[in-house]
Amino acid sequence: MTELLDDYGLFLLFGIIAAQAAGVAGLPGKTSLVTAAILAARGHFAIADVLVVAAVAGILGGYVGYGIGRLGGRPLLERPSVQKRLGRALRLMEKLFEQHGAKAVFIARFLPGAKVVAAPAAGVGDMNAAKFAFWHALGAIGFAVGFGLAGYYGGEGAIELAERYGLYALVPLGLLAALTWALYAVIRRRRAQPVT
Numbered sequence: 169m170t171e172l173l174d175d176y177g178l179f180l181l182f183g184i185i186a187a188q189a190a191g192v193a194g195l196p197g198k199t200s201l202v203t204a205a206i207l208a209a210r211g212h213f214a215i216a217d218v219l220v221v222a223a224v225a226g227i228l229g230g231y232v233g234y235g236i237g238r239l240g241g242r243p244l245l246e247r248p249s250v251q252k253r254l255g256r257a258l259r260l261m262e263k264l265f266e267q268h269g270a271k272a273v274f275i276a277r278f279l280p281g282a283k284v285v286a287a288p289a290a291g292v293g294d295m296n297a298a299k300f301a302f303w304h305a306l307g308a309i310g311f312a313v314g315f316g317l318a319g320y321y322g323g324e325g326a327i328e329l330a331e332r333y334g335l336y337a338l339v340p341l342g343l344l345a346a347l348t349w350a351l352y353a354v355i356r357r358r359r360a361q362p363v364t
Contacts, residue, residue, distance in 0.1 A: 178204065178217060182225040189229030189308065191236065191288040198315055205319030219316045226277070226308030230287040234300055237291025261289035270299035277307030278314075 181204045188197040201222050208215040261282075264272045273295075276286035290300050 178213060178221045181218070182221050185222050185225035185312075186229030186232070188284055189226045189287060190233040191284055193284045197283070198311075201312065201315050202319035205316045206323055209320045209323065215316065215320050218320075219312050222312035222316055223309045226311055227305050230273075230304045230308060231301070233287030234291040234295075234297075234304070237288035238294065238297075239291070241288055241292035261285055262293055265290065265293055265295065270295060270303045273300055273303040274307040274310070277304070277311045283311075 181200055184195050184200045185197045188195040201218070204213060204218045204222070205215060207213055208218045261272075261276075264276070264282075268275065270290075273286050273290055276282035287300075287304060290304075
């Protein structure tokens, strides 16, 4: 992966992450992001460029996957041959969406396998487009920044952590993000309350 990224640069990173977010399975999105970040730490790229490319690729790829799912996914998934292979996965994703709503799109971005099917499944399930766009963008940005900075500052060990622990490697970053969000929500509520 290092040689490919060194030769083809951020175009390859964009293609891998966008295709994976659109629903193409079997691509090393997380590994290519962490590798690009390590190369950035070595001076091959600017880390800001890596993070922006990964975030934009994830966002746009997911929007394409959502569109495909919304426009043509249901008839395709209702074919007997597809139901036999993917019916269980589709039911699982629909249940996840029922339990967690649009937030499931954010969560799925960090889960192996789920990140590939989340956007098309949201389209098939007719999830509200605005809610999908918001939560998916948030997940794509969080994925890019979390794993990108882990690779940039963590070096080679970050690849092993990302591959071995996936989402759990980002638990400290997730806790920090949750704390920041809670603080923001409290401040926003206090500002919205009328002064007595």
